[in-house]
Amino acid sequence: MTFQKISERLALLALCLIAIVPFASRVHFVPLPQWFGEINVIWLLLAAGAFLLPGGRLFDAMPRAGWLCLALAGAWAAQPQFVHLLFPGMSYVTALAWLATALLASVTLSLRGAFGDREFAVWLARAVIVGGLAQSLIGTAQLTGLAPALGLFYDGSHPTSNIFGHIGQRNQYAHYLMWSVVSGVYLFAVGRLGRAWLIALVLWMALMLGWAGSRTILLYLVALSALAGLWHWRSRDESSRRMMLAMWAASGTILAAQFALPLFNHLISLLTHSDVENASGVARLAANGDDMGARRFAEMHKAWLAFKAHPLWGVGWSQYAAESVRLQPLPQFAAAGYNSGLFTNAHNLLMQLLAEMGGVVTALVVVGFVWAVLPFFRRKAEPKACWHWAASR
Known part of the structure; x- marks a missing residue:
């Protein structure tokens, strides 16, 4: 294997770690509770860019999304010149974040060129699943009361709403777990994940999504089911059919788990000798x-x-x-x-x-967003494109 190939594989590894490591940070302290997670994104992104330098692939092309991010960086940096801000530094930090996102877009396009769209999407989907499983295990420790003993992040003042992994917010935690489900469905559709593994992943994530108590997940289920159907209608091939049916089955399972959660609460209470009464998103929606x-x-x-x-x-x-x-x-x-x-x-x-x-x-x-995604809809409808859209919701 040539040095260039090794360097490109290391760049891909660094990019995949962006989908895992920043979300796993247990450090959430004011005034910047997300700083440690976000700085990991920057270091891993810089590492990915550095690994692409030997092959000359970095900045060999800039996607539309990259140009949009550069324009938005300029807009955020310019606002303090026109508006009196209490904290102008927040605008400049956000402008720097847009610059980092532009670099991320360029690195992503370079890696797609190096590995091909399909292989790049497969590895990124695997990374999202690994990250989701890690977060779900942290959520399990929070549910069972083991989190403090294990040194994991735990909000003891909110015992019924602290099932949120190391992300620290239940809606964002639930979104992350849903990305894992969609990633599993995509890998199954393209023949890179077995049916039994997908079933196990969906059943586990359905339970953890129920305990998260997020109501926005219900919107996810409707949107993802419609998106999968739309993509199959556009594509009409076997892989899109597999993705549509798997997504519908996964959505049905997740919805069923929302209603069955009281039974699992009782089971966990018996096993842990504690009183687990976490409400699902459906229960919270009905109650309030x-x-x-x-x-x-x-x-x-x-x-x-x-x-x-x-x-x-x-x-x-x-x-x-x-x-x-x-x-x-x-x-x-x-x-x-x-x-x-x-x-x-x-x-x-x-x-x-x-x-x-x-x-x-x-x-x-x-x-700018419409301009950036317009070419996306001019291409042939493929499962990886549906996965990209679903994971970005």
Whole structure:
């Protein structure tokens, strides 16, 4: 094996580790609870780029997504020149993050060229599964009460909502586990994962997704089922059919686990001699519909008012929370109630961008995103493309 091939394999390893290592950090301390995870992304990304240098592949091509990230880096760096910010450093840090994302896009395209689309997607899917399994084991320790004894991250003040791995937030934890499910379905569709292994993966992740208590997973199931059907309708081949049927079966299993969770709570309680009463996403949705709706819509309304008051450049990056508190005394928000955590964001990405960055940058984000993904839909519909979309939700 030549030095160039070894270097490219090491670059692929570094990129795959980005899907695993940063999420496994147990260090979450203010004022930057995600710093240790995010800095691991940077180091691994720089390592991947360095390994591509001997073969001259780094920056041999820049995808549209890379150019978009460069433009967004400029937009975030420029906003402090037009808007008075309480914390301008947050804008510059975000601009640096966009630069890192542009490098990630270039490294990804280079590795796709080196290994081919199929092989690159297979290895990345495997990495996501490994990461998801690692997080699910951490979640199991949190569920059974073993996390403190094992030195794992554990939020003892919220015993019914701390099943979140080392990611530290149950919705993001559940999303990560869903990426593992989709990755397994993709590998099964292309013949790189056996049926028995897929069944075991789906059953395990279905239980862990139930204990996570995330309600957004229900939206995932609908969206993924529709996406798999759309991709098969476009492709009409055996691999897309296998992916569609496997995705539908996995979605049905995950939904069934949401309803069956009380039985497993009872089983774990018997085995651990403790009282496990974690609620699934379905149970939480049925028990507290207002928490899912009215107060979040109130935050979206505040974001819209902030945008109307600052239509061009917004109120400033990372300043929505302050604006939300300022608007809370208005009469239209009195009936929505107050929550000590919901005010931190608008609970809608588009409204958040409009409020904090204004119409100019939001238009750049939306138009740029459409421009970046447009070539994606002009290609032949293949399972790996469906997996890319599903894992990016």
